[in-house]
Amino acid sequence: MDIELMINSFPKLLNATLITLKLLSVSLILGLFIGLGFAILRLNNNKLINKFAYGYSYIFRGTPLLVQIFIIYFGLGQIEYLRTTFLWVVLKEPYWCAIIAFSLNTGAYTSEILRSAFQTIKPGYLEAGRSLGIPSKIIFTKIQIPIAIKQSLPAYGNEIILMLKGTSLASTVTLMDLTGVAKYIISTTFKPVEVFMVAGGIYLFMTFIIHNVIKYLEKKYGFQT
Amino acid sequence: MELLYFGDKGWGDELFFATLMTIAVSITAMIIGFIFAALFTPLKLSHNKILNSIGNAYTTVIRGVPELLVIYLFFFGGSGAIMFVASIFGYNDYIEINAFLTGSFSIGIISGAYSTEVFRGALQSIDKGQFEAAKVLGFNKYIYFFKIILPQMLRLAIPNLSNVWQITLKDTSLISVTGLVEIMRQSYIAAGSTRDPLFFYSFAAVLYLMLTFLSMQLLNRLETKYSKGY
Numbered sequence: 001m002d003i004e005l006m007i008n009s010f011p012k013l014l015n016a017t018l019i020t021l022k023l024l025s026v027s028l029i030l031g032l033f034i035g036l037g038f039a040i041l042r043l044n045n046n047k048l049i050n051k052f053a054y055g056y057s058y059i060f061r062g063t064p065l066l067v068q069i070f071i072i073y074f075g076l077g078q079i080e081y082l083r084t085t086f087l088w089v090v091l092k093e094p095y096w097c098a099i100i101a102f103s104l105n106t107g108a109y110t111s112e113i114l115r116s117a118f119q120t121i122k123p124g125y126l127e128a129g130r131s132l133g134i135p136s137k138i139i140f141t142k143i144q145i146p147i148a149i150k151q152s153l154p155a156y157g158n159e160i161i162l163m164l165k166g167t168s169l170a171s172t173v174t175l176m177d178l179t180g181v182a183k184y185i186i187s188t189t190f191k192p193v194e195v196f197m198v199a200g201g202i203y204l205f206m207t208f209i210i211h212n213v214i215k216y217l218e219k220k221y222g223f224q225t
Numbered sequence: 226m227e228l229l230y231f232g233d234k235g236w237g238d239e240l241f242f243a244t245l246m247t248i249a250v251s252i253t254a255m256i257i258g259f260i261f262a263a264l265f266t267p268l269k270l271s272h273n274k275i276l277n278s279i280g281n282a283y284t285t286v287i288r289g290v291p292e293l294l295v296i297y298l299f300f301f302g303g304s305g306a307i308m309f310v311a312s313i314f315g316y317n318d319y320i321e322i323n324a325f326l327t328g329s330f331s332i333g334i335i336s337g338a339y340s341t342e343v344f345r346g347a348l349q350s351i352d353k354g355q356f357e358a359a360k361v362l363g364f365n366k367y368i369y370f371f372k373i374i375l376p377q378m379l380r381l382a383i384p385n386l387s388n389v390w391q392i393t394l395k396d397t398s399l400i401s402v403t404g405l406v407e408i409m410r411q412s413y414i415a416a417g418s419t420r421d422p423l424f425f426y427s428f429a430a431v432l433y434l435m436l437t438f439l440s441m442q443l444l445n446r447l448e449t450k451y452s453k454g455y
Contacts (some may be wrong), residue, residue: 062437063430064398066409071430074416075423161289168291172402179293192302200290207289 006194009185013199016181017206023095023167023177027102028160034103035110042115053111060108065166068105073097073173098170106163113159117151118144150221157214161207178202228419229428236415236425243411244432250329250407251394257333258393262340269345280341287338292396299331300403328400336393343389347381348374380451387444391437398433408432 041053060068076082076091090096121144129139171180182199186192231237261283268280287295304322311320351374359373401409412429416422 059430059434063433064395064409066398066401067426067430067433070409070413071423071426075426078421078423165289165291168293169399171293179291179297182294183297186297186301190301190305192298192300192305196294196298196302199294200286203291203294204286204289 002191002194005185005189005191006198009195010198012185013178013181013195013202016176016178017202019170019176020164020167020178021206023098023102023170023175024160024164027099027106027167028163030099030103031106031110031163034107035114038107038111039114039118042111043118057108057111060105061112065101065105065169066172069098069101069169069173072101094170094173094175098167098173098175102163102166102170105166106159109159109162110156113152113155114148116155117148120151121147146221153214153218153221157210157218160210160214164203164206164210228415228421228424236411236419239411239415240408240428240432243406243408244436246325246405247394247397247407247432247436250325250332250397250400250405251390253325253329254332254336254393254397255390257329258336258338258340258389261334261337262344265337265341266344266348269341270348284338284341287335288342292332292335292399293402295335296328296331296399296402299327299334303327303330324400324403324405328397328403328405332393332396332400335396336389339389339392340386343382343385344378346385347378350381351377383444383448383451387441387448390440390444394436394440395433 038053038056041049042057044050044053072091073094076097082088082091090100125143125147126139129143130136134142167177168179170177171183174180176184178199182195186195189195229235229237229240231241265280265283268276269284271277271280304320307322308320311317355373355377359369364373397407398409401407401413404410406414408429412425416425419425
């Protein structure tokens with residue numbers, strides 16, 4: 001056991017954790033909007049729109065995240081036309097490619113979580129709202145959304161943790177996130193166990209915090225429905 | 226489409242064998258995962274505090290740490306650990322472990338943590354009376370477990386196990402970093418030599434979609450078969 005290496009690598013890994021957290025937070029925020037959008041599309045009565053939203057979530061949930069990152073980072077650059085548009089400014093950066101892939105991926109999972117949350121709302125609440133003459137926009141924002149948030153919190157907490165682990169794939173497109181730096185240290189020192197313990201410890205600490213925050217929120221919003 | 230021709234002209238046969246490799250790794254990993262689950266589920270349910278915390282540590286650590294990090298641990302540390310064990314028995318030559326074994330083992334450990342949780346949940350939701358009745362009727366341990374508890378556990382576990390299968394199947398793409406030629410690695414090689422990454426990675430996505438779709442069809446059948454009432 002090489003304690004010295006563990007102590008020396010800790011600040012480097014902690015520094016890389018910042019990139020991991022940045023990737024995680026940006027893609028979660030974007031993913032939440034994408035997820036909400038597609039969840040609303042899924043609840044649409046139009047079959048075509050419904051199928052489209054279902055197809056989106058099926059494709060992104062049925063393929064590995066690694067394939068998605070590779071298609072966006074290596075694949076899209078191949079299209080000549082894209083290189084001439086302003087999109088290329090974004091797509092040539094591995095950081096933004098990773099964020100696009102992560103947001104689309106978590107968006108697909110989030111849309112499923114939110115859809116099932118919306119669908120489990122008892123029709124009685126909506127009927128009560130309607131019979132009280134509340135406009136449907138307000139029913140949506142003041143009744144459906146708060147209940148859906150409460151219903152989806154446990155599943156969404158799991159999704160945040162899955163996404164935290166997902167950000168480790170950013171290291172495959174040359175980003176030096178926590179896993180990327182850990183791999184670099186392992187391949188230069190050949191001390192996998194020590195580095196794994198430090199990097200894994202940091203990841204576990206983050207999962208622990210996320211888990212407890214979600215638990216706290218569940219308690220706070222745990223009103224009876 | 227020429228890119229997918231079989232033989233020397235295209236990558237069809239290579240991708241076909243790579244798909245078989247992905248299936249083989251997933252199944253091996255799933256089986257290794259079941260072995261781990263069989264070891265750790267009793268620990269998680271144990272009333273002994275030490276055994277219980279060993280079981281909890283396994284599932285918490287593996288499910289809280291990125292898969293890629295676990296793979297790097299076994300990829301870089303695997304042969305070192307085996308050589309260390311071998312040196313105790315007086316064997317000091319360099320041992321290199323096969324990429325297939327390292328890959329299936331690391332994915333297996335990950336899949337095992339999920340399976341453990343599934344089995345624990347299933348066992349806990351079996352009605353207590355079933356255990357008591359089996360004991361009271363004086364069945365021996367074999368019948369107690371294999372004829373009474375296991376069938377009830379399976380019907381509760383199978384829907385969740387098919388989720389674990391999906392996760393395992395998708396995780397195998399990560400072994401490509403160790404150089405094992407499965408779908409992802411083969412697409413990487415093909416994309417590099419033809420300079421057509423968009424086509425090959427999209428094709429890889431289609432292959433994975435096909436695998437998840439087909440396996441879901443099979444698993445759904447299994448699910449209806451086992452969810453029949455008694």
